[in-house]
Amino acid sequence: MNTKTNETRQHILDVGYELILSKGFTAVGLSELLKTAEVPKGSFYHYFKSKEHFGEVLIASYFEGYLARLDTLLNEAEGTGYERLMGYFRRWLEVDAGRCNAHKCLVVKLGAEVSDLSEPMRDALHQGAIQITATIARCIDAGIEDGSITEQDSTTTANVVYQQWLGASLLSKLSQNTQQLEFALAATQSLLKR
Known part of the structure; x- marks a missing residue:
């Protein structure tokens, strides 16, 4: 993965970590994660097969x-x-x-x-x-x-x-x-x- 790709993946993980830490895994929907991370759905599925x-x-x-x-x-x-x-x-x-x-x-x-x-x-x-x-x-x-x-x-x-x-x-x-x-x-x- 190139640097930009690694940064985007890590950004999604960092934002998800904070959301999950405060709300729990099941309470955080994919749309909330994407909106908070400000990344399109396609970016998420580029790095992760599923939630x-x-x-x-x-x-x-x-x-x-x-x-x-x-x-x-x-x-x-x-x-x-x-x-x-x-x-x-x-x-x-x-x-x-x-x-x-x-x-x-x-x-x-x-x-x-x-x-x-x-x-x-x-x-x-x-x-x-x-x-x-x-x-x-x-x-x-x-x-x-x-x-x-x-x-x-x-x-x-x-x-x-x-x-x-x-x-x-x-x-x-x-x-x-x-x-x-x-x-x-x-x-x-x-x-x-x-």
Whole structure:
């Protein structure tokens, strides 16, 4: 694809991301997406076979960016494994402030909504979550190796931690405060230093 083509495709994804983040996948119609993005219907179908395919590509694009940022935070930054991991979750708490955040909310927003509607979108979300927990597990392993995290099964711990943060994010959206995220932070600290 040439630069102009990539820019148009990315523009549709960016506009769609913002719409879906605020309204959900099923509530955003194709005509609303096209009007907001200011692109003709033909342009959409040049890049995406269907709205479902668009959703699948959107999710994959989201995880690509998220995982690159996560890898930098957890595996390339300075500090012990524990410090890097807790820094990541503190940012989650601080940036989130009880509301949906562009760096993590798509999983919470779409997880339940599309899992029963679209197998390809469900699988894209699932594969992204697997990659996130694998990245967290690598950081836990680094922390075990440097002595900052108590020795434990890093894969199981990564899954438990990620699940508790997703659940806390959902509950924070419901309550519109950070209390559940603060509980998740304390539980994560306890789990890593037990």
